[in-house]
Amino acid sequence: MRPTQEDSISGNYKEIFLEICRNCSAVLCCRMAPLQKAQIVKLIKASKEHPITLAIGDGANDVSMILEAHVGIGIMGKEGRQAVRNSDYAIPKFKHLKKMLLVHGHYYYIRISELVQYFFYKNVCFIFPQFLYQFFCGFSQQPLYDTAYLTLYNISFTSLPILLYSLIEQHINMDILKKDPSLYRDIAKNSLLRWPIFLYWTILGVYDAIVMFFGAYFLFDNTTFTSNGQLMTTNTQMMFGNWTFGTLVFTVLVFTVTFKLVLDTHYWTWINHFVIWGSLIFFVVFSLLWGGIIWPFLNYQRMYYVFMQMLSSGPAWLSIILLITASLLPDVVKKVIWRALWPTTTERIQNADKLYKGQLSEFTPLASLHAPSKAGSHRRGSGNERNVPNPRRLWLKRDKRSRTIRSPKEERDNEVRMMKKAAAAVMMRRMALK
Amino acid sequence: MGKEEQELANRPDNTAFTQQRLPAWQPMLSAGIVIPGFVLIGLAFIGIGVALFITSRSIQVLEFDYTGVEQNSPCFNCTGQKVLNCVCNLDFSIDRPFTGTVFFYYGLSNYFQNFRKYSVSKDDSQLYGDITYFKSPSVTCSPYDYDSNNQPIVPCGSIANSMFNDTFKLNNINGSKVDLVPLDGKGIAWWTDYNIKYRNPSITPLKNAFNNTVKPIFWSKPAYELDTTDPANNGFINQDFLVWMRRAALPNFRKLYRRIDKGLPIGNYSLAISYNYPVLSFNGRKKVVFSNVSWMGGKNEFLGIAYLVIGSMCVFMSIVMLIVYAKFKFPEED
Numbered sequence: 020m021r022p023t024q025e026d027s028i029s030g031n032y033k034e035i036f037l038e039i040c041r042n043c044s045a046v047l048c049c050r051m052a053p054l055q056k057a058q059i060v061k062l063i064k065a066s067k068e069h070p071i072t073l074a075i076g077d078g079a080n081d082v083s084m085i086l087e088a089h090v091g092i093g094i095m096g097k098e099g100r101q102a103v104r105n106s107d108y109a110i111p112k113f114k115h116l117k118k119m120l121l122v123h124g125h126y127y128y129i130r131i132s133e134l135v136q137y138f139f140y141k142n143v144c145f146i147f148p149q150f151l152y153q154f155f156c157g158f159s160q161q162p163l164y165d166t167a168y169l170t171l172y173n174i175s176f177t178s179l180p181i182l183l184y185s186l187i188e189q190h191i192n193m194d195i196l197k198k199d200p201s202l203y204r205d206i207a208k209n210s211l212l213r214w215p216i217f218l219y220w221t222i223l224g225v226y227d228a229i230v231m232f233f234g235a236y237f238l239f240d241n242t243t244f245t246s247n248g249q250l251m252t253t254n255t256q257m258m259f260g261n262w263t264f265g266t267l268v269f270t271v272l273v274f275t276v277t278f279k280l281v282l283d284t285h286y287w288t289w290i291n292h293f294v295i296w297g298s299l300i301f302f303v304v305f306s307l308l309w310g311g312i313i314w315p316f317l318n319y320q321r322m323y324y325v326f327m328q329m330l331s332s333g334p335a336w337l338s339i340i341l342l343i344t345a346s347l348l349p350d351v352v353k354k355v356i357w358r359a360l361w362p363t364t365t366e367r368i369q370n371a372d373k374l375y376k377g378q379l380s381e382f383t384p385l386a387s388l389h390a391p392s393k394a395g396s397h398r399r400g401s402g403n404e405r406n407v408p409n410p411r412r413l414w415l416k417r418d419k420r421s422r423t424i425r426s427p428k429e430e431r432d433n434e435v436r437m438m439k440k441a442a443a444a445v446m447m448r449r450m451a452l453k
Numbered sequence: 454m455g456k457e458e459q460e461l462a463n464r465p466d467n468t469a470f471t472q473q474r475l476p477a478w479q480p481m482l483s484a485g486i487v488i489p490g491f492v493l494i495g496l497a498f499i500g501i502g503v504a505l506f507i508t509s510r511s512i513q514v515l516e517f518d519y520t521g522v523e524q525n526s527p528c529f530n531c532t533g534q535k536v537l538n539c540v541c542n543l544d545f546s547i548d549r550p551f552t553g554t555v556f557f558y559y560g561l562s563n564y565f566q567n568f569r570k571y572s573v574s575k576d577d578s579q580l581y582g583d584i585t586y587f588k589s590p591s592v593t594c595s596p597y598d599y600d601s602n603n604q605p606i607v608p609c610g611s612i613a614n615s616m617f618n619d620t621f622k623l624n625n626i627n628g629s630k631v632d633l634v635p636l637d638g639k640g641i642a643w644w645t646d647y648n649i650k651y652r653n654p655s656i657t658p659l660k661n662a663f664n665n666t667v668k669p670i671f672w673s674k675p676a677y678e679l680d681t682t683d684p685a686n687n688g689f690i691n692q693d694f695l696v697w698m699r700r701a702a703l704p705n706f707r708k709l710y711r712r713i714d715k716g717l718p719i720g721n722y723s724l725a726i727s728y729n730y731p732v733l734s735f736n737g738r739k740k741v742v743f744s745n746v747s748w749m750g751g752k753n754e755f756l757g758i759a760y761l762v763i764g765s766m767c768v769f770m771s772i773v774m775l776i777v778y779a780k781f782k783f784p785e786e787d
Contacts, residue, residue, distance in 0.1 A: 155567070156567040157565045157567075157568045157704075159565070159567075159570060159571075161567050161568065161569040162569075187473065187475070189473065189477070193473075234759070237759075238755060238756065239702050239703055240703050240705060258696065258699060258701075258707075258708060258709055259702065260699040260700050260701060261572070261700050261701065261702035263702070264703075282482070285479055285480070285481075286477045286479055287477055287478040287479070288475040288476070288477045289475070290475070291477075313649065318577065318591075319577055320577050320581075323645060323649070324643065324645040324649075324650075328645075332750070333748060333750070334749050334753065334756060337501065337749075337756060337760070338756060341498075341756070341759055341760055341763060344498070344763060344767075345763050348763070348767070348770070351482070352773075352774070354482055355482055355484065356773075356774060356777055358482065359484070359774075359777050359778055359781055360777060360781060369481060370483075
């Protein structure tokens with residue numbers, strides 16, 4: 020392949036070359052000029068599945084390849100800093116690539132996909148009730164929530180929990196990720212940001228919004244939904260107005276979306292607790308303060324005492340609890356059933372980790388972690404089948420000798436070899452005894 | 454030596470936070486937690502739902518539409534144009550006595566108090582008793598801020614202007630005896646509205662504060678004469694006025710009119726209605742509602758039914774999950 024010729028003959032050779040390369044697990048190209056390296060990357064990028072390519076190098080001759088690939092990694096080497104300057108990520112040694120890809124890359128993808136999906140979800144939940152309200156207020160653009168709530172929802176009440184999730188979340192232990200590269204396949208091909216998952220989140224958001232709005236609607240419509248008023252004066256039943264209606268929906272909303280994140284978080288540090296419960300407490304305290312004082316800078320005093328009135332009503336509390344539970348129910352059920360019927364490799368590892376209570380390390384044999392499931396003949400995100408027999412009986416010991424990752428086929432062959440050896444030893448002992 | 458120091462200076466922090474090694478709790482949504490949890494929640498919800506449903510069933514409600522649309526309705530004569538000061542009588546009887554405090558509501562249908570332009574049309578500073586805003590009402594009140602002679606309207610705005618002005622008297626008919634049932638109008642509005650949010654101007658007599666202003670166009674009496682019998686119920690802190698000013702959330706709503714403290718025994722009743730409020734032009738409806746209340750408020754079957762439905766769904770889901778787990782998970786474990 021000469022860099023200057025772009026006529027049809029070398030184009031034909033490119034096709035054949037690409038076909039051959041796709042059938043190999045590793046291809047070695049020697050004595051390549053920098054431009055040729057970039058051309059190889061371009062060739063792979065343009066192939067049928069349009070894969071995401073990663074190029075790693077340490078010298079100045081790797082720069083064009085690093086720039087061409089989707090992800091370019093430079094190694095701070097003896098050949099200078101050219102590669103590092105042109106790369107997306109720089110590492111000091113080649114061996115760091117493993118942790119960077121398998122651990123950090125995996126974590127970042129999980130975090131960012133959850134961030135994106137959750138953001139759309141919580142805003143769908145936020146705005147859809149407001150949209151539904153227009154059908155009942157003469158399409159006059161009357162807001163359902165007070166201005167303060169509209170402004171602060173995305174800034175103060177629901178921003179910190181997801182921010183922290185996207186910085187700290189670890190759905191699986193680092194060591195297991197390093198040990199089992201096949202887990203990376205669970206997120207291959209942008210699996211968590213594809214249309215089906217996005218549709219699921221959106222439909223969940225719409226469902227939650229409908230539950231929240233119509234739950235409150237049927238409580239308020241043509242009934243005498245009132246407070247009990249026993250804290251202030253006796254024997255009064257004070258009627259609720261439209262801001263109380265909106266505040267009820269908003270309270271259910273904030274608690275629902277925060278609890279959704281609670282259900283999705285797998286790694287609870289003290290900061291998680293602080294941020295999540297703190298956001299909810301902040302919402303309550305803010306509402307009490309906002310409605311507790313006649314603020315002089317406000318033109319309208321429409322929120323005065325609304326939140327407290329709402330909280331002084333028994334039915335309001337009952338409906339808040341009911342609506343939060345009804346909103347979260349389908350997601351919990353879906354999670355549990357999917358985890359039982361069609362677990363991903365990730366989820367199996369999480370189960371195994373829980374079983375062994377964190378004693379899994381980089382050196383535990385692979386086969387012990389992949390217990391097959393009877394129902395799931397297909398595993399999402401990964402391709403091949405594994406028919407390892409119940410491994411718990413065989414593999415609870417750490418394999419101290421092997422410090423390399425072996426493929427499962429190798430592991431199985433190893434097992435068979437060792438069993439044959441043991442059987443032969445037993446036979447020999449028996450024959451010796453006779 | 455310097456180069457080493459420089460390298461060490463560039464080294465990232467090795468704290469638990471920056472190296473993501475913070476101690477953490479790693480919970481998992483496993484069957485052992487979820488299934489019992491669902492069963493508990495389901496049973497609790499069913500219990501609450503049953504209690505709510507039974508309570509709601511025991512609440513009595515009487516509702517009468519008195520708009521007068523049909524020919525045979527008692528208030529049909531009042532629906533004509535140019536009929537002033539019409540009084541119609543609504544007769545009804547009660548078979549089961551209402552025990553405890555009975556709440557007397559008026560209800561409106563197809564009435565959008567939550568319409569945006571309507572709901573911003575008031576001046577909170579005027580209603581707080583600030584005299585300066587008596588002379589220059591806020592521009593949000595327009596077109597109900599100045600009348601045709603350019604006099605400021607107090608209280609301004611369409612919410613105040615459209616205040617409900619039907620009045621009711623309830624008579625208990627005992628053979629030939631006609632007893633007036635006492636209606637209590639104290640404390641029907643929010644305590645905070647009455648005491649803090651709405652204040653009369655601090656000029657006595659109250660009438661003088663309203664010099665050089667006019668009453669709202671639709672009103673028959675000015676604000677300082679809303680209740681001449683009780684000065685604590687006059688001006689902006691009139692209880693009926695406050696109840697009206699708290700805008701309803703939905704187009705079909707009820708507002709509290711009076712309380713009947715001693716309940717309503719069995720018998721025949723006649724409700725004398727001063728029919729003043731026109732609703733037919735926008736296909737609205739007017740009704741009166743008698744209801745007693747319980748710890749959960751008025752009659753509302755939705756809450757009880759919703760709790761029962763969600764509770765049974767929880768129990769059902771837990772059974773489904775148990776089946777799924779039993780079939781697909783348990784045989785594999787030792």
